[in-house]
Amino acid sequence: MKRNEFIKISALSGISLAIFPQFSFKYFSNEFTRNQLIGKGNPDIVGDSYTSRMHKATKKAFNKMKAAAAEENIKIEVVSAYRSFQRQKEIFERKYRQFTSQGLSSGKAIEKIIEYSTIPGTSRHHWGTDIDIIDANAPRPSHVLMPEHFHGTGPFCKLKMWLDEHATTFGFFEVYTDNGNRKGFKYEPWHFSFAPISIPMLKSFQETIDVKNMLSEEKILGNAYFSDAFIQKYTSENILDINPKLLSKFHITLRIFAI
Numbered sequence: 001m002k003r004n005e006f007i008k009i010s011a012l013s014g015i016s017l018a019i020f021p022q023f024s025f026k027y028f029s030n031e032f033t034r035n036q037l038i039g040k041g042n043p044d045i046v047g048d049s050y051t052s053r054m055h056k057a058t059k060k061a062f063n064k065m066k067a068a069a070a071e072e073n074i075k076i077e078v079v080s081a082y083r084s085f086q087r088q089k090e091i092f093e094r095k096y097r098q099f100t101s102q103g104l105s106s107g108k109a110i111e112k113i114i115e116y117s118t119i120p121g122t123s124r125h126h127w128g129t130d131i132d133i134i135d136a137n138a139p140r141p142s143h144v145l146m147p148e149h150f151h152g153t154g155p156f157c158k159l160k161m162w163l164d165e166h167a168t169t170f171g172f173f174e175v176y177t178d179n180g181n182r183k184g185f186k187y188e189p190w191h192f193s194f195a196p197i198s199i200p201m202l203k204s205f206q207e208t209i210d211v212k213n214m215l216s217e218e219k220i221l222g223n224a225y226f227s228d229a230f231i232q233k234y235t236s237e238n239i240l241d242i243n244p245k246l247l248s249k250f251h252i253t254l255r256i257f258a259i
């Protein structure tokens with residue numbers, strides 16, 4: 001007797017495995033701890049410096065992408081990779097102190113900070129999946145992470161064109177795209193995310209982290225400004241208004257028929 005058994009695999013694991021069959025199911029089980037999601041420790045992070053620390057699966061894929069780019073005379077250099085909660089807190093609070101001492105209100109200071117920097121606990125760099133990259137074979141401008149360096153006659157144009165064509169083959173997607181309708185963080189042509197891990201991490205983050213509670217527990221400077229309305233806007237614009245390919249809702253359900 002023939003029996004069709006319909007098994008629903010989570011939308012996420014289905015498509016991720018279809019695109020990246022080399023990754024095992026364990027990365028798609030959504031078993032991420034609070035600490036892993038907010039940058040307070042992750043046993044899968046390897047590396048010994050802020051430019052080399054990444055999730056081990058990210059690093060493996062990155063090394064392959066780097067080797068492929070090297071064949072085109074592009075030397076991919078990581079400017080920033082995994083960043084801990086503590087590091088992000090230092091960055092955020094340094095800017096907060098600087099802006100408020102210049103006379104900005106708490107709210108204005110925070111709005112200015114979040115044009116480019118995240119609130120601690122909410123950075124994709126906490127996951128070890130996201131990297132900021134440039135081309136070390138190109139002339140190095142004084143401030144490397146500027147969009148204009150990646151366009152026109154900018155030094156990182158060659159890298160940008162190569163990434164546009166090849167990065168997704170290795171699982172890396174641009175996060176903060178150049179889409180005029182996108183809100184949240186500004187365009188970052190240097191910031192790429194390793195989708196097979198970052199998609200389930202974002203999903204898990206959405207399901208398990210109460211951002212407002214987390215920020216008040218962590219006693220972040222400027223905490224009084226983090227109202228429900230602010231957190232709601234920050235979540236929908238800064239955390240979720242990204243390249244739609246990095247959102248799990250765009251993933252499909254796989255059907256497996258067993259006989």
Ligand SMILES: [Zn+2]
Nearest residue numbers: 080131132191
């Ligand atoms: Zn970045």
